[in-house]
Amino acid sequence: xxxxxxxxxxxxxxxxxxxxxxxxxxxxxxxxxxxxxxxxxxxxxxxxxxxxxxxxxxxxxxxxxxxxxxxxxxxxxxxxxxxxxxxxxxxxxxxxxxxxxxxxxxxxxxxxxxxxxxxxxxxxxxxxxxxxxxxxxxxxxxxxxxxxxxxxxxxxxxxxxxxxxxxxxxxxxxxxxxxxxxxxxxxxxxxxxxxxxxxxxxxxxxxxxxxxxxxxxxxxxxxxxxxx
Numbered sequence: 001x002x003x004x005x006x007x008x009x010x011x012x013x014x015x016x017x018x019x020x021x022x023x024x025x026x027x028x029x030x031x032x033x034x035x036x037x038x039x040x041x042x043x044x045x046x047x048x049x050x051x052x053x054x055x056x057x058x059x060x061x062x063x064x065x066x067x068x069x070x071x072x073x074x075x076x077x078x079x080x081x082x083x084x085x086x087x088x089x090x091x092x093x094x095x096x097x098x099x100x101x102x103x104x105x106x107x108x109x110x111x112x113x114x115x116x117x118x119x120x121x122x123x124x125x126x127x128x129x130x131x132x133x134x135x136x137x138x139x140x141x142x143x144x145x146x147x148x149x150x151x152x153x154x155x156x157x158x159x160x161x162x163x164x165x166x167x168x169x170x171x172x173x174x175x176x177x178x179x180x181x182x183x184x185x186x187x188x189x190x191x192x193x194x195x196x197x198x199x200x201x202x203x204x205x206x207x208x209x210x211x212x213x214x215x216x217x218x219x220x221x222x223x224x225x226x227x228x
Contacts, residue, residue, distance in 0.1 A: 111172035120157035
């Protein structure tokens with residue numbers, strides 16, 4: 001028998017302990033520190049994201065306010081455009097409603113019979129608008145006249161030797177090119193647009209001693225149309 005020492009391991013596996021010097025009292029503060037650092041990192045990350053989102057929100061809010069001002073300015077300019085367009089449309093209505101009689105009067109010289117001597121051409125004045133209510137009817141003045149106040153008369157006066165030259169003149173005025181002077185209303189008896197107001201012998205004889213006939217023909221001018 002030798003003198004070597006015997007080593008018996010009588011511990012079970014579950015009873016074995018680590019030989020590491022680290023103990024729970026050391027690990028707990030370390031874990032708490034790591035948790036604190038993690039919480040600080042998480043909070044810092046969230047704070048950074050919050051600052052970024054807040055900056056983006058402020059930028060979007062400023063952009064929205066800028067766009068709102070631009071939108072309001074665009075709406076204002078659109079209103080001015082509509083107002084200007086309405087004014088131009090109204091001026092166009094007035095331009096359309098202007099009576100143009102220079103051209104038909106110039107053409108009248110071309111169709112004037114030789115045996116007709118003009119003594120006068122006239123266009124009657126427009127009657128004033130009467131906005132008063134009829135008698136016995138109470139209330140504020142009318143917004144517009146109840147009757148047509150645009151009716152004007154074109155009167156041709158002159159002398160001739162006999163009736164056929166006057167008939168030829170009236171026939172010419174019934175034709176195309178004189179629509180601005182002669183309207184549709186006329187003498188239903190003759191079918192002419194013009195109405196012979198007077199046709200009688202002139203009191204003053206002509207140079208050759210013959211008696212001339214004076215006449216006056218009245219035309220109802222067409223109503224003005226303001227539509228384009």
